[in-house]
Amino acid sequence: MLNTTNKKMAVVLLVISIIYLIVSFRLPSYAYVPVDSDMVPIALGVLLFFLSIALYFIKDEKSEEKVKLPKEDLLAILIVIGFIVTYIFLLEIIGFILITALFIFFCSWFLGFKKFITNLIVSIVLPFAIYYMFIALQIQLPQGILPF
Amino acid sequence: MKKIAAILSLAFVMVISAACSGNTTTSDKAKTNGEWKPEKAIEITAPSGAGGGWDTTARMAAKVLNETKIINQSIGVVNKPGGGGAVGWAYIHSKKADPQRLFVTSPPMLLVPLNGQSQYDYEDFTPIANIIADYAAFAVKADAKWNNLNELFADMKKDPSSITIVGASSPGSMDHIQFVKIAKAAGVDITKLKYVSDQDGGGLTQILNGSADVYSTGVAETVEQVKAGKIKVLGVTSEERLKGDVLSDFPTAKEQGIDATFVNWRGFFGPPDMDKNALAYYEKKLKELSDSAEWAEIRQKYGWDEMYMDSAEYKDFLKKENNEIKTLLEELGLAK
Amino acid sequence: MDVFHGLLTGFEVAFSLNGLLFVLIGVTVGTIIGMIPGLGPITAIAVMIPITYGMDPAIALLLMAGVYYGAAYGGASSSILLNAPGTSEAVATTFDGYPMAKQGKAGKAMATAAIASFVGGTISIIFLTFLAPTLSKVAVSFGPPEYFALMLLGLTALSSLSEGSTIKALISATIGFMIATVGIDSQTGTARFTFGSAHLLEGIDFLVLALGLFALAEVTSLIIFRKEKIAESSKIGSLKLTKQDYKDIIPTMGRQSVLGFLIGVLPGAGGTIASFLAYVSEKKLSKNPNAFGKGEIRGIAAPEAANNAASGGAFVPLLSLGIPGSGTTAVMLGALMVLGIQPGPLLMADHPDVFWGVIASMYIGNILLLVLNLPLIPYISKILRVPRPLLTSLVIVFCFIGVYGISFSTFDLFLLLGFGVLGYVMRLVHFPASPLLLAFILGGMMEQSFRQALTISNGSLSIFFTNPIACILIIISLASFLVPILKTVRKKTKVEQTMDM
Structure with missing residues (x-):
């Protein structure tokens, strides 16, 4: 049926x-x-x-046609959703810079990004840049536990 | 190897930062006796998006407080839009007793909870000081047949279904209630009013093209239209006539024999159970703000009236206002 | 003061060294703000107010106006490159912009967006210059019945988005309309479908919905193809448009600029509605509607020309009547007030220097934006070269900031995730997402104006037919709804095609 x-x-x-x-x-x-x-x-x-x-x-x-999705991909999607949920929960607790850095680093790493140095640089520089760009415009993103 | 190094370095950053932030909070709480001074940046929340009345007040106040060195700590403005303020209030309430956090508020602080749309009301916070006031104006098209509020209300009593009132917000909120309050004092049956809500400049448009008859709005929105001869103001809700170019021509409801006023007050609140010394500090600083020449200039530009009340006066005022609004909403069957 | 004299005065203000400098700063800052998710024109202007306080009003306005249309310009790039619109005005640009980028034609797509924005902007300024006082009558000619009829006409365009299964498109649209009913109902103050959450009282933000349905749903396919080394989509391609391209888009830009401008003039309608209506009407007019949604160049030109024209059109009620027709122009009004200028019907007479200064700055700003943006395209497009796994996490972060920057609430981030899942499921089962968005943006306004009209008429439906504009629009809507049905009935054997969006 x-x-x-x-x-x-x-x-x-x-x-x-x-x-x-x-x-x-x-x-x-x-x-x-x-x-x-x-x-x-x-x-x-x-x-x-x-x-x-x-x-x-x-x-x-x-x-x-039956909807087909390899199990491996579905699992990857579910894990990324897990990352997203973690991000949302921690955003206002540990702050924008820290959680965004962790998210970019681990999510990219999980999806198969092998260049650790590049990954590390991007995941640290980018959140700082965005955070201070917002500050320059007088908009405060969650500061969290970082002292600045 | 590299992987481990990277993770370790991140973990290191986390630990260091956690430790640092721990330090600041303890040093903050140590000073509670006697003189109180903000130890870190002050955060003013505007429980709305960028650009609204609360946001403007917050940003302008932050600017003047800093530039005139009334407060030396830097002041940041945080927007918490949603629920007509309810989201912002819930946010402040969750930051119990943090004396570095203030917020800007106005009559929706009373109206939204009374409409059953916020679990927190004004009594859940600490009123610090009121600083400005604005008033409502009721306008009609320039060639409308009414020339004062009494003529309008007389027609409304005869045939309420023939007159449409338009305002920007929904029934039970400010534009509606300010009209209801005056109409009731004039003896109109407020359960028969025909009210339409239209956002984004729609209210004024509806008056100009004749879709609606009466526009319930703030005084400032009407001045230029009156100057250009497009609309006329039948009455304003202040106690006495306002000062200013066109403003002084607007008759008050009171002088037309309708014994009611409506104030769109705006002031600063703090979180629940605010420290007494902190409260005294802000009261003093906001008084300085209110008295400053810089603030007077901003008031004049936005068409705001001066209305300073310290914490104690403010509380009494809010209680009285809240009771009056509650009675109106109950009669309309809107109170929750 | 006649138009030419006025313009001359305006250019004098704007062409001073200071003037040019501040327009340049304005458009640069505006473009950057427009590209950053979560910061649209509204925020851009709101944060400029304290900064410009105390500056010479004419100069401050040049800066502010520069930021305003710079921000409107910047929104398209992320729509095209990442399927992640930075502003709600740029949502319709994703429909064909992203497919084009996927085909390795990102450069051309971005160039088209820039040119169409320039044309839309310029046409609207010309109209504004010569017709503002006349058009101010148009701005106030629409009451609730007319708005209802206009939204109804817009909704009939659904049929053009519904190749493949009409039933699926209708279901999508119904769901979009249902999502629009969440929140406080303006006419009664009743909270609908909020389930006691204060976060839902003001309804759901369009950008949260669009970022979820498009960008996050697209992330899933990025994840699935995460291991592909160098895909077609990492090519940027040439920026150059061929002669045929120009032939295609010139008429499109022309008519959609006019449409966008007129919609912008109407208070309450604005750039988002303009871009959607431009897209669907262009598709309806096209001889080859099936190409739309698959990387059709006109599908970029139409919404981009229309939304920029609409942002110019919104200045008509603001500058000639003092009526802010949108959130952005309301903030602009606040900005003018701080500068000591009270916008109203007398603005042109009392402050001709301000009025013409703003208009002159728009001409200059538009040219500056084109000059500034075209050379930047190859650099911005480099984002596509970012390896898939890293790009995927960056797109997700882009969505986070885009949503958090509007609402500052993690609740909306969960909502975003929810819409992402919905968008993904809709893709799997071949439900088109664009009818959902169209019904969402038109539905709310349609319901409200319908009920406003009935309150005014004390419940009598005759208000829609005694009113000439409304009556004509309703007749056109009915016709455009019924004619295609009659056509399909005639040629019953039509192969159904699905629109993959």
């Missing part, structure tokens, strides 16, 4: 449209306007509901 990507997507979208509709119907009402804030969302939810049903039944050769 869910043998094609389209059919799977259709089910996911149907669920999204239903959730969106439930939230839309629960929006508090406001008495002083002729068209309340829930009108457009309800219309959009209903539209998506029917479009996802339509998607279930259409034939579209291109998407009939």
Whole structure:
């Protein structure tokens, strides 16, 4: 039944449209306007509901192909996402310069960048340059634990 | 080998820096008795993006405080936009009792929490001093049939659905509430007002092309349009007439027999439970700022009014304002 | 003061040694700011205000104006080279700019962007010079019903972005519109789909969405091809445009500059909407619409000409009426106030030197920008020579700064990551991303103006039909929506093609 990507997507979208509709119907009402804030969302939810049903039944050769992705690549992507999440968590704690330097260094290294000296120089110089460029424009990026 | 060296050097940098920052924080906290002075750079947060009213006030104040040497420590401005201020307030609140962090605020500090959009309200912070005030103006197209607020409100009482009021912000926020406050004092049924919100200069456009009838805005936005004969101001919300070229021609709501005012106050707040000595320090410095000739010039350029209040006065003022706004929002059914 | 006399005075101010110097500083700083993610024209001007305080107003304005259009210029390079737009105005430039760079024609793409920006900028300044007072009437002629009709017309252009499966394009667009409904609803103050988070109250920033859907999603393919040594895309290629190229882009730049300018004149519309409408209308007009999205030179010329023309157009309501039509011009208004100039309907009469000085500086600034930017292209394009793994991490950092510089919140960084994942999934399952963006930028404004109009008319739909401009625009929209459908019904056997974006 869910043998094609389209059919799977259709089910996911149907669920999204239903959730969106439930939230839309629960929006508090406001008495002083002729068209309340829930009108457009309800219309959009209903539209998506029917479009996802339509998607279930259409034939579209291109998407009939199975989506292929080597396990190795998927793993690499997931690890980079891991790096990104770490970056976001630590940005305001240890500061822009430090986390950006670490991110550039380790992410490039992980993806196969072999020139360590170049990598080290880029990952130290670039965050400093950007940080002080922002400072010059009176915009403060997270300073973190560095004393400057 | 190189790899290890690189990682080691980075780790080294990290340790050193961690150690350094540890030092600064301890030396900071050591001085809490008697005179207080900022030990490191002061950070003023504007809970909005670059270019807005809060941001302008923060940047200009930072500039004057530094250039006139009122405060010698460098002052940086940090933008924390989002949620009409709520994101910035949550950020300050997370930096409990750090006396190097101030923020600029104004009536949304009361309105946003009352609308249920911020978990922190003005009582969660330390009001330091108010420095400037601005007032609301209600304008109509130059050839509109109304010449004063009473004529407008009389028509509104007769047929509220025929008159559209436009402002930049959504219902329950400043442009709406400032009009509601005056209209209520004039005896208009505020639950029947027809209010439309339009950003990016849309309000003035709507008045000029006749889509909407009344523009609820700040006094400064109307001056040039009045000079050019495009619009007329039916009333402003200050206690007395304002001083200045065109400004002194604007009648106040009060002199038209409507007993209500609205102040768009703007001042500096600090984090919760601010150190008493630090509070006294900033109060004094902001008073110096408010009295300086440089600041007077900036006030004049932006069309701001002087309104200094020290911390104690400020607190009483905020309490009174908050209660009044709360009553209005409750009547409209908007209070959360 | 007539136009020529005025311009002459303006050039006198701008052509002084000081004047030229500050325009040059302005455009240089502006270009750099435009290239740095997270810093757009708004921030550029806002941070210039305290710096210029106390300077001679005429000179300060030259500096500020230089920064303003310099920043507007600089945004295109990262769109073309990295698929990572630095400003929201430059998002539409990624559609064909990045594919061109991937084909090893980055030099040509960048040169086209620079030339189109120059043409768009120059045409808009000529209009501004001669027609500002006349056009100020256009600026205030649009009320809520007209805006609704205009946005509706823009949305019908969706059909041109929806080769391949129409249903998929419509689903993308619906989702884009849904994302636009997040945040406080202006007409009622109701918080919609914020799930109690203060970070979502002001809605989702367009740049966060675009950087996620395009740049971060592209990072995944950089990761997959990380081991390829020297790819086609590391070639920069010649900067030179052929005669045929010029033949292609000259009419495009001409008409899209006019369109962009007119949209810029309307308060609230602005450069982003202008660049999108220019792109889709150019595609609709083209004899070979399938080439768009695959590195079509006109697909760069159209949005770049339009967004620069729009930034000139935005000066019409600002300088002739004192109405700031966008966030950027609102900051510009603040800057003028600090300099002791109150923009309003009397500006031209009271401060002719300021008005004409700004206009003259725009002519000079535009030429300086072209002269400054063209020789820089080979150097900037060298970023493509950076080895894949390092480039990948740099693009990610670019996105981080681009988002953090706007919101200063890590919440938006998570949002960016989320949109990156969404963009990647959409690629895998062949859902086009451009309809999502188009519906996002038009949808919010369309909903608000629709409901504003109905509040004004006390709920009566007749307001859309008693109003001549709105009525005509709605009829055109319906026609442009129905005609293609009728056509497809007639020739049912049309091979479906997918737009890979």
